[in-house]
Amino acid sequence: AEKKAKDLQNLLNQYSYDYHVLDQPTIPDAEYDRLLRELLEIEEQFPELQTADSPTQRVGGETLSMFHKVQHTIPMLSLGNAFDDQELRDFDRRVRQGVGDNVSYVCELKIDGLAVSLIYEDGMFIRGATRGDGTTGEDITSNLRTIRSLPIRLKKPVSLEVRGEAFMPKKSFVALNKARKEREEEPFANPRNAAAGSLRQLDPKIAASRNLDVFLYGIADVGDTGIRSHSEGLDYLEQLGFKTNKERRKVDSIEAVIEYVNGWVEKRPDLPYDIDGIVIKVDSLDQQAELGTTAKSPRWAIAYKFPA
Numbered sequence: 001a002e003k004k005a006k007d008l009q010n011l012l013n014q015y016s017y018d019y020h021v022l023d024q025p026t027i028p029d030a031e032y033d034r035l036l037r038e039l040l041e042i043e044e045q046f047p048e049l050q051t052a053d054s055p056t057q058r059v060g061g062e063t064l065s066m067f068h069k070v071q072h073t074i075p076m077l078s079l080g081n082a083f084d085d086q087e088l089r090d091f092d093r094r095v096r097q098g099v100g101d102n103v104s105y106v107c108e109l110k111i112d113g114l115a116v117s118l119i120y121e122d123g124m125f126i127r128g129a130t131r132g133d134g135t136t137g138e139d140i141t142s143n144l145r146t147i148r149s150l151p152i153r154l155k156k157p158v159s160l161e162v163r164g165e166a167f168m169p170k171k172s173f174v175a176l177n178k179a180r181k182e183r184e185e186e187p188f189a190n191p192r193n194a195a196a197g198s199l200r201q202l203d204p205k206i207a208a209s210r211n212l213d214v215f216l217y218g219i220a221d222v223g224d225t226g227i228r229s230h231s232e233g234l235d236y237l238e239q240l241g242f243k244t245n246k247e248r249r250k251v252d253s254i255e256a257v258i259e260y261v262n263g264w265v266e267k268r269p270d271l272p273y274d275i276d277g278i279v280i281k282v283d284s285l286d287q288q289a290e291l292g293t294t295a296k297s298p299r300w301a302i303a304y305k306f307p308a
């Protein structure tokens with residue numbers, strides 16, 4: 001039974017990764033559900049087989065009484081904003097004044113959700129928290145565990161902290177508000193509020209029912225990984241099994257940034273999730289360190305905000 005359980009856990013985790021992280025389902029849902037039921041039965045008979053990374057353990061047990069406060073050892077900063085092309089050029093000028101003309105940028109979609117920090121030890125997810133005020137957040141581990149695209153066990157047994165954006169896809173948002181209307185409950189104003197409200201639920205079963213998702217966009221401290229650029233960092237996150245946003249693009253000029261940004265102004269409605277802007281980051285980690293941060297935000301990144 002132990003080998004059977006282990007094989008089923010690995011198989012189901014792989015199928016879940018294909019479906020939720022790669023968006024490439026490899027078996028029909030009914031087949032996945034059948035295998036999951038088979039695993040549940042074995043784990044019911046042999047509770048010691050209910051390991052933390054078993055797909056049956058996604059939805060935690062008890063309802064919490066409150067969320068505990070947690071300290072971010074590395075502060076979660078906010079981003080400075082740019083509202084037009086000229087302000088992007090100003091940002092580029094400041095960057096070049098700081099590090100010279102040999103600069104590459106990474107452009108990323110700014111998902112309209114809420115920032116989260118995930119801590120892994122020896123490859124296992126051990127803590128997830130909200131940004132809070134940047135230094136003190138709330139421990140919402142049990143709710144974040146219910147996000148199917150969030151890996152419980154990484155593909156390598158590494159210890160690191162990653163940051164990203166938890167969000168509610170538009171499809172989930174429409175379905176949720178339809179169900180709330182039928183129950184004569186107040187609908188959520190937008191997917192961001194719905195995601196925030198879902199992650200603030202004390203009962204993880206409610207969070208699990210909200211079909212949330214998450215994109216990771218950064219490593220808190222690359223430590224001795226030898227990673228030299230932000231884009232390498234994102235590739236590393238993908239190798240570990242994290243979901244990153246594939247629309248990112250590395251460019252070598254602010255004109256190319258402006259072209260990318262303007263391209264997304266029109267394409268925005270076609271996305272399956274809300275975005276409220278584009279984040280532009282200096283790619284080289286050495287140049288990021290040279291530019292440093294203010295008390296609030298990095299000097300090496302900026303958020304181009306779309307008109308609301």
Ligand SMILES: COc1nc2nc(N)nc(N)c2nc1C
Binds near residue numbers: 077115217
């Ligand atoms: C480096 O700091 C950041 N990077 C980010 N990247 C993306 N894609 N989206 C964000 N919301 C974001 N926010 C912050 C503070």
